[in-house]
Amino acid sequence: MTPGIDIRIQSIINGLNDVIFPAVDPKESLAAEQKGMIIAQLELILKQLPFVDRYHSLCRDDMRQCAERMLAGAAGGTATLAACEALKEMLAAPADNPRDDYNRVGQAVDALIAAIGQDGDAGYRAQADAIMLGLADRQLWRDRVWSADLGFDPYPAELCSIEDMATGKVAPPNNSGN
Structure with a gap:
């Protein structure tokens, strides 16, 4: 049986820590710094691996729901209506x-947003803006949770675990009212 991806990544980490990294000259400060970053990335990948499909499904489902909402009440000129059809x-x-x-779907939504900017009715533009702001807030939160273990988030206490986000135990905050 072929080892799983998780076992293979752990083997890479072990090989780097046990063989490769000890051979790196400690006077090479950039190389020494990169050692930690490489291990941190690989360990984060191991943590994310069980939830990759769920994460991408959450993102897709939210994008699709927003796209459906954007189609409701579409109003504007030929560019807007053609982008809605697409x-x-x-x-x-x-x-x-x-x-x-x-x-x-995101590319098609981007094309619709551009078309709305050309000839969308003002009310429809406001509707689309509100939908996209809500999507952006939720996606930003998901992305922050997804990469929080890298230690760069300025407000990590606002975030839950990858598992809680991916399984739906914790939902993104509703900052925009959408």
């Missing part, structure tokens, strides 16, 4: 995996 087509043909689907 978005409907994208939603009707999901990609095979959640990450690709998130990106494809």
Whole structure:
């Protein structure tokens, strides 16, 4: 049986710590600094690995729900209405995996936002802005949780564990009212 990805990554960490890194000249400050960053990244990947599919599904589902909401009440000129049709087509043909689907739908939403800026009705523009602000708030929170263990988040106490986020035990805060 082939070892799982987690076992293979742990083997890489062990090889780096036990063989490669001890051979690095400690006078090479950049190399010494990179050792810690490499191990931190690999350990974070190990922590994220069990939740990758759930994370991407959460992101995709939120993007799709927002896209559906943006289609409701669409009003504007030909650019806006054409972008709405393209978005409907994208939603009707999901990609095979959640990450690709998130990106494809996101590109169609970006095109709609650009079209709304050209000839969307003011009320529809305000509706789309509010939907996208809510999505951005939730996605930023998910991204902060996803990478919190790197230690760069200025407010780590606001965050839950990757597991709690990915399993839905903790939902993103509703900062924008959407």
